[in-house]
Amino acid sequence: MRTAKTVDRLRQAVRAARQEGKTIGLVPTMGFLHAGHMSLVDRARRETDLVVVSIFVNPAQFGPSEDFEAYPRDEERDLAMLEEAGVDLVFMPSAEEMYPEGFATYVLQEGSLTETLCGRSRPGHFRGVTTIVAKLFNLVGPDRAYFGQKDAQQVAVIRRMVKDLNFDVRIVACPIVREDDGLALSSRNTYLDSRQRQDATVLSRALFEARAAIEAGQRRAAAIRELVRNRIAAVADARIDYVEVVDADDLTPLEKLQGRIMIAVAVRIGKPRLIDNIQMTVDR
Amino acid sequence: MRTAKTVDRLRQAVRAARQEGKTIGLVPTMGFLHAGHMSLVDRARRETDLVVVSIFVNPAQFGPSEDFEAYPRDEERDLAMLEEAGVDLVFMPSAEEMYPEGFATYVLQEGSLTETLCGRSRPGHFRGVTTIVAKLFNLVGPDRAYFGQKDAQQVAVIRRMVKDLNFDVRIVACPIVREDDGLALSSRNTYLDSRQRQDATVLSRALFEARAAIEAGQRRAAAIRELVRNRIAAVADARIDYVEVVDADDLTPLEKLQGRIMIAVAVRIGKPRLIDNIQMTVDR
Numbered sequence: 065m066r067t068a069k070t071v072d073r074l075r076q077a078v079r080a081a082r083q084e085g086k087t088i089g090l091v092p093t094m095g096f097l098h099a100g101h102m103s104l105v106d107r108a109r110r111e112t113d114l115v116v117v118s119i120f121v122n123p124a125q126f127g128p129s130e131d132f133e134a135y136p137r138d139e140e141r142d143l144a145m146l147e148e149a150g151v152d153l154v155f156m157p158s159a160e161e162m163y164p165e166g167f168a169t170y171v172l173q174e175g176s177l178t179e180t181l182c183g184r185s186r187p188g189h190f191r192g193v194t195t196i197v198a199k200l201f202n203l204v205g206p207d208r209a210y211f212g213q214k215d216a217q218q219v220a221v222i223r224r225m226v227k228d229l230n231f232d233v234r235i236v237a238c239p240i241v242r243e244d245d246g247l248a249l250s251s252r253n254t255y256l257d258s259r260q261r262q263d264a265t266v267l268s269r270a271l272f273e274a275r276a277a278i279e280a281g282q283r284r285a286a287a288i289r290e291l292v293r294n295r296i297a298a299v300a301d302a303r304i305d306y307v308e309v310v311d312a313d314d315l316t317p318l319e320k321l322q323g324r325i326m327i328a329v330a331v332r333i334g335k336p337r338l339i340d341n342i343q344m345t346v347d348r
Numbered sequence: 349m350r351t352a353k354t355v356d357r358l359r360q361a362v363r364a365a366r367q368e369g370k371t372i373g374l375v376p377t378m379g380f381l382h383a384g385h386m387s388l389v390d391r392a393r394r395e396t397d398l399v400v401v402s403i404f405v406n407p408a409q410f411g412p413s414e415d416f417e418a419y420p421r422d423e424e425r426d427l428a429m430l431e432e433a434g435v436d437l438v439f440m441p442s443a444e445e446m447y448p449e450g451f452a453t454y455v456l457q458e459g460s461l462t463e464t465l466c467g468r469s470r471p472g473h474f475r476g477v478t479t480i481v482a483k484l485f486n487l488v489g490p491d492r493a494y495f496g497q498k499d500a501q502q503v504a505v506i507r508r509m510v511k512d513l514n515f516d517v518r519i520v521a522c523p524i525v526r527e528d529d530g531l532a533l534s535s536r537n538t539y540l541d542s543r544q545r546q547d548a549t550v551l552s553r554a555l556f557e558a559r560a561a562i563e564a565g566q567r568r569a570a571a572i573r574e575l576v577r578n579r580i581a582a583v584a585d586a587r588i589d590y591v592e593v594v595d596a597d598d599l600t601p602l603e604k605l606q607g608r609i610m611i612a613v614a615v616r617i618g619k620p621r622l623i624d625n626i627q628m629t630v631d632r
Contacts, residue, residue, distance in 0.1 A: 071514060174454070224452060230483045232489075
């Protein structure tokens with residue numbers, strides 16, 4: 065496994081692979097890897113010849129009052145996991161390498177996809193995401209790029225960006241990986257103390273109950289939202305950021321459930337803000 | 349010479365060329381071609397294997413009160429000129445092909461490069477330019493892209509974008525091509541009636557006088573600005589938008605002339621707004 069810390073080294077390594085006719089898979093991460101990330105890596109290994117993983121805690125996607133400084137990092141452990149998983153190339157640039165003096169160009173998405181859900185409580189977040197992902201696409205030129213469905217809005221925003229700016233890459237969204245008790249894996253789970261860790265299961269429990277209610281025939285989004293809100297509100301330390309029932313593709317709010325839908329939640333448990341979602345296809 | 353009107357056709361043609369190991373040169377234009385454009389095409393032919401010319405009057409770079417509808421178009425003549433010049437592939441998409449329903453992602457450059465000179469009187473113009481150029485880069489994947497130095501600010505903005513977003517392309521800026529009497533070639537010159545056409549020579553005459561003054565020892569930017577302003581103001585129908593003396597690379601205003609400098613002007617002659625500039629290297 066090779067590592068590249070600079071743009072030039074990365075380009076060299078990727079160019080060589082492409083000249084050999086290899087297909088390239090990119091897995092962008094912020095490090096502190098868990099089984100969710102590794103499921104993306106495994107899928108990339110199965111589908112492409114050269115797997116590139118980036119590890120970069122991207123300052124541009126954190127708000128001024130968010131956890132950029134505190135975000136967990138463990139480079140040594142990450143590299144060991146990626147080596148073990150058979151990754152070919154790890155890109156781990158400094159912030160100065162990605163945003164040098166005078167940096168001034170951003171990729172910005174307007175409209176409902178970035179303004180709803182997490183976009184409302186994290187202004188500027190998706191501008192940071194689209195900008196860094198555009199940079200990585202230009203640097204790596206991947207045939208396929210892998211993202212976790214836990215960040216469902218990020219996936220929708222990136223798919224839109226790829227279409228709008230004509231990036232020649234296929235976006236592959238991989239299923240959420242969960243702990244045995246249902247908690248969606250997240251690097252931010254490390255912030256939780258043992259009591260909060262217990263409380264945090266309310267996100268997935270509420271979503272699974274909602275799914276059961278829909279499977280039992282419920283078709284009113286308002287009823288589903290209320291069910292999820294009530295379950296989460298029953299946990300004293302949980303503060304709801306949002307509970308939304310939306311179209312799974314364009315993220316517009318629904319009144320009646322039909323077609324591919326998503327129930328998405330963001331909840332603070334103590335300090336960390338956790339997100340989770342389920343998607344399903346609903347018949348009439 | 350092949351033509352492609354859709355993104356899919358363009359991709360097919362370009363992919364085939366790249367698989368044969370050909371280098372690709374891109375010349376983005378808004379059509380209504382003149383000798384300035386053709387100098388870019390000639391240079392691209394000398395330096396790359398496959399020359400792609402795009403013809404697209406990009407609505408996103410026109411303001412609501414600007415001349416998008418009136419902008420001159422002559423597809424048949426353009427195609428004949430490009431065929432004659434040995435171009436391999438012409439991309440001429442519709443507006444719907446480039447900005448389909450739901451389009452929401454833009455490339456936006458902040459800071460001095462886009463806020464000075466033409467950016468001040470054409471808000472949003474450079475956002476339209478960076479967005480369409482990013483799309484063309486992603487579609488064509490050129491090794492080199494050719495732009496006219498007449499649009500000097502556009503060249504500076506695109507160079508910055510390429511660096512910031514890590515596009516793997518070399519930007520080649522080509523010298524301004526002028527009529528015998530000095531007028532810089534521009535598709536918008538077609539708007540001028542014969543009296544205005546005569547008046548329009550004041551832009552280059554003023555710039556050439558400024559250059560002579562600098563060669564004779566003038567080093568104060570204020571004196572140069574005043575010289576150029578006075579010359580242009582002597583033409584009754586000329587309304588100055590700006591006369592600026594700036595650093596040729598970062599476009600910051602200068603007080604003392606030193607290093608690579610640019611004198612840039614924008615002037616309305618009747619209805620059309622014309623731009624011109626000269627660049628030179630000044631010793632102490």
